[in-house]
Amino acid sequence: MIKKNDSIYAAPLQELIDFKFDERVVSVFPDMIQRSVPGYGLIISTIGIVAAKYAQAGSHCYDLGCSLGAVSLAMRQRITQPDCRIIAVDNSPAMIERGRELLALDLTPTVPVTMICADLQEVAIENASVVVLNFTLQFVPPTERLALIQRIYDGLRPGGVLILSEKITFSEPERQLFHEELHHDFKRANGYSDLEISQKRSALEKVMIPETLACHQSRLQAAGFSSAELWFQCLNFASLVALK
Numbered sequence: 001m002i003k004k005n006d007s008i009y010a011a012p013l014q015e016l017i018d019f020k021f022d023e024r025v026v027s028v029f030p031d032m033i034q035r036s037v038p039g040y041g042l043i044i045s046t047i048g049i050v051a052a053k054y055a056q057a058g059s060h061c062y063d064l065g066c067s068l069g070a071v072s073l074a075m076r077q078r079i080t081q082p083d084c085r086i087i088a089v090d091n092s093p094a095m096i097e098r099g100r101e102l103l104a105l106d107l108t109p110t111v112p113v114t115m116i117c118a119d120l121q122e123v124a125i126e127n128a129s130v131v132v133l134n135f136t137l138q139f140v141p142p143t144e145r146l147a148l149i150q151r152i153y154d155g156l157r158p159g160g161v162l163i164l165s166e167k168i169t170f171s172e173p174e175r176q177l178f179h180e181e182l183h184h185d186f187k188r189a190n191g192y193s194d195l196e197i198s199q200k201r202s203a204l205e206k207v208m209i210p211e212t213l214a215c216h217q218s219r220l221q222a223a224g225f226s227s228a229e230l231w232f233q234c235l236n237f238a239s240l241v242a243l244k
């Protein structure tokens with residue numbers, strides 16, 4: 001498949017429908033996420049390194065909301081502990097179909113990856129040493145987030161980790177504006193027009209609900225995690241490693 005550039009929101013749209021991870025998005029997804037999330041490539045490769053540190057022999061590593069499986073591939077390339085299995089889950093059939101094709105091209109012989117098309121809320125989390133939610137929790141309805149984080153905590157072995165990456169908001173309006181404006185500048189610098197930025201923002205408004213870092217940290221604590229270390233932040237994008 002030829003690499004395609006994201007121009008989904010380039011032309012004015014008569015009617016803006018809520019953002020969906022459909023075939024059109026899948027065909028441009030690697031370009032879209034690289035140009036929209038500051039540090040995406042670094043986040044992916046570092047998740048591989050963190051996973052290698054915390055993966056335990058004979059355990060499961062989960063990539064929840066895996067999209068095309070970038071996190072699973074990074075974990076697979078790094079994990080050296082024996083008998084690990086990676087379970088990658090996404091509820092977009094188009095993502096999973098393309099993800100499976102990309103997985104088949106990866107010749108890393110070690111850790112097996114199973115890609116499942118399902119709602120992550122319906123997948124059992126068990127015998128886990130590493131669970132990754134890389135920009136996925138923001139798409140889960142806020143009222144369901146604590147129950148999900150709790151289920152992840154319960155399914156982790158002691159010493160296991162949850163890696164949680166999210167777009168974040170700020171409670172102070174001036175900090176919110178500072179990060180938001182710079183994020184738009186980041187997107188402009190990556191070739192998106194003002195029209196594309198604003199149409200995409202409207203399409204995401206109801207489906208992607210970011211929260212503050214403090215909100216994530218207190219939820220992780222409420223679920224029982226002993227620490228939640230901020231290991232990455234660039235503008236309004238952050239990633240935490242929470243330890244059980």
Ligand code: GEK
Nearest residue numbers: 021065066067070090091092119120134135136139
């Ligand atoms: C990456 N982690 O490249 N169940 C399963 N999947 C879901 C659900 C759900 N309830 N809700 C959303 N998704 C990836 C990037 S993208 C982030 C993650 C973004 C899936 C959705 O289909 C999409 O593929 C993914 O979560 C979010 O590291 O595009 O901003």
